[in-house]
Amino acid sequence: MAEHKHGTMDISVQEKTFDGFIKFTIRTVYVILALVILMAVFNA
Known part of the structure; x- marks a missing residue:
C-alpha cells in the first residue's frame, strides 16, 4: 500500500x-425569499 501523508492531497x-x-x-x-415576499405583497 502507498504511504499517505496527512495534508498532501490536492x-x-x-x-x-x-x-x-x-x-x-x-x-x-x-x-425563494423574493418569491415569498412577492407572494405576500400581491396576496397570491
Missing part, C-alpha cells in the same frame, strides 16, 4: 465544487 477540485454548491444554494435561497 483538493482544489473539491474546493471549487463546494464553492459552486454554496453559491448555488445562496442564490436559490434569495430567489
